[in-house]
Amino acid sequence: MTPRSEAVAFKEGPRRPPVMPALGYDIYILFHLAGAFALAMAYGGLGFWALNEKEAEENRFKKHGTIAHGVGLVAILVGGFGMLANLYPGESPMSLGWVHIKLTIWVALGGGLTLLKKKPEYAKEIVIIAFVLLFAAGSIGANHMPWFGA
Numbered sequence: 001m002t003p004r005s006e007a008v009a010f011k012e013g014p015r016r017p018p019v020m021p022a023l024g025y026d027i028y029i030l031f032h033l034a035g036a037f038a039l040a041m042a043y044g045g046l047g048f049w050a051l052n053e054k055e056a057e058e059n060r061f062k063k064h065g066t067i068a069h070g071v072g073l074v075a076i077l078v079g080g081f082g083m084l085a086n087l088y089p090g091e092s093p094m095s096l097g098w099v100h101i102k103l104t105i106w107v108a109l110g111g112g113l114t115l116l117k118k119k120p121e122y123a124k125e126i127v128i129i130a131f132v133l134l135f136a137a138g139s140i141g142a143n144h145m146p147w148f149g150a
Contacts, residue, residue, distance in 0.1 A: 025086040032079030032141075038072030039109060040134055041065075046113065047127035050120040069113050076106055098140050105137045 046065040059065075080102070084093040093099055109130060116126045 023082060025083060028079045028082030028086060030079070031075045032083060035072040035075030035077075035079060036134065036138065038068045039076065040131070042069035042072060042113065043109075043116075043127060043130040043134075047116060047123055047130065050116055050123035051127070053120070066113070069110075073106065073110050080106075098144055102137055102140055105133050105140075109133055109137075 042065045045061065046059075046069075049059050049062075049065075084099065087093070112126055112130050112133075116123060119126075
């Protein structure tokens with residue numbers, strides 16, 4: 001073997017068996033859906049409070065809505081990546097285009113609450129866009145799940 005081929009063999013290394021996900025698919029989908037519902041409740045509660053043109057300081061449940069928003073986003077991401085690990089073991093699901101679209105939607109929904117706090121005069125538009133994005137994410141996900149034949 002020449003030194004060049006040894007370097008190439010060293011770089012590639014041995015193939016490792018795929019790593020199995022920590023939890024089952026059903027647990028991850030539960031996390032994912034619970035997170036989506038928590039996110040919808042947070043947008044509903046905080047968005048409709050802003051629609052009533054009340055001061056944010058008057059809302060004694062603002063902290064609960066913000067916590068539900070953050071926990072919901074974390075649950076969505078953990079559940080989503082866990083489902084991808086179950087559906088595509090040993091592969092990189094990031095090569096799928098729909099995964100990038102859903103990640104973009106979740107990032108937009110993550111920043112939407114900040115926009116709702118900073119610009120409460122646009123609460124109606126923000127809440128409508130948030131629910132359209134939630135519906136789009138659900139539709140994209142449902143069309144790529146095994147029970148739909150994808």
